Amino acid sequence: MNDxxxxxxxxxxxxxxxxxxxxxxxxxxxxxxxxxxxxxxxxxxxxxxxxxxxxxxxVSETAxxxxxxxxxxxxxxxxxxxxxxxxxxxxxxxKKDEQKKGGKGGLIAIIVxxxxxxxxxxxxxxxxxxxxxxxYNRLGYVDVSGRTVAQVAEEQGMDVDEFxxxxxxxxxxxxxxxxxxxxxxxxxSKMAEMYGMDFNTIKEVLKFPDDVDEDTxxxxxxxxxxLGDYVGEDNLAEFKETYGFGDDITADTLWKDVRQTVDExxxxxxxxxxxxxxxxxxxxxxxxxxxxxxPAETESADATEAPNA
Numbered sequence: 001m002n003d004x005x006x007x008x009x010x011x012x013x014x015x016x017x018x019x020x021x022x023x024x025x026x027x028x029x030x031x032x033x034x035x036x037x038x039x040x041x042x043x044x045x046x047x048x049x050x051x052x053x054x055x056x057x058x059v060s061e062t063a064x065x066x067x068x069x070x071x072x073x074x075x076x077x078x079x080x081x082x083x084x085x086x087x088x089x090x091x092x093x094x095k096k097d098e099q100k101k102g103g104k105g106g107l108i109a110i111i112v113x114x115x116x117x118x119x120x121x122x123x124x125x126x127x128x129x130x131x132x133x134x135x136y137n138r139l140g141y142v143d144v145s146g147r148t149v150a151q152v153a154e155e156q157g158m159d160v161d162e163f164x165x166x167x168x169x170x171x172x173x174x175x176x177x178x179x180x181x182x183x184x185x186x187x188x189s190k191m192a193e194m195y196g197m198d199f200n201t202i203k204e205v206l207k208f209p210d211d212v213d214e215d216t217x218x219x220x221x222x223x224x225x226x227l228g229d230y231v232g233e234d235n236l237a238e239f240k241e242t243y244g245f246g247d248d249i250t251a252d253t254l255w256k257d258v259r260q261t262v263d264e265x266x267x268x269x270x271x272x273x274x275x276x277x278x279x280x281x282x283x284x285x286x287x288x289x290x291x292x293x294x295p296a297e298t299e300s301a302d303a304t305e306a307p308n309a
Contacts, residue, residue, distance in 0.1 A: 184219025
């Protein structure tokens, strides 16, 4: 009962602390993981945010070159799908129009449109290829932290292989895997260890179903846990208010049914925070530049006024 109470208290606190990574905290001790964890096993921000993964450092490594370090990567799949869909739609429209007109001109237009579609797909493959074809990034977890496994590993003074071994992650997991995806791939037994428990204890506390074993990925296991057991029934009202859930969400609702909403909100908050910080730094640079110019203007004014005196 004490373990269950402690885990629920941690999850409640994490509801208001969005954006730390389970993997980072795991690097030190199980206690740190608990303090930052969303869920009993999530060592990060809120019960919701930890779903990002201790390994969420990767994708940003290859995709963080756009607007905000994490935005490009998080939206890779969406951008690719939307771009390809738009290109295909444009091609179909051209094809229909030209078929109605008939003649060689129509055929040429269709061929040109087809070439454009192929070109778009090639460009997208080159730009997003490493992340697009990463099977772990396509598991469906929201990239909350905007970081990749490679980035998290580097911050902890490890290479990717060492990092994967430390968290019992698949050896074929690429460095550009998002931290969230990696976090959710950590085995339940490892998460239990990080929380200072054994498998049977954490299974009892979170009331995992019988099909969850020591090797089950954390994301799959925690997705089957009821909100009442995950965040605690006493904290449910606050949780729902924080994430804008209605009466249809109850203590019996499974975590997997609210995870997307929770993680998306956490991701947006992180992006907005990064933009605000970037704007603040920009303003500081501007103020600094103006302050260095001011003395020069004063000296110039003094020099021209002196003769008149």
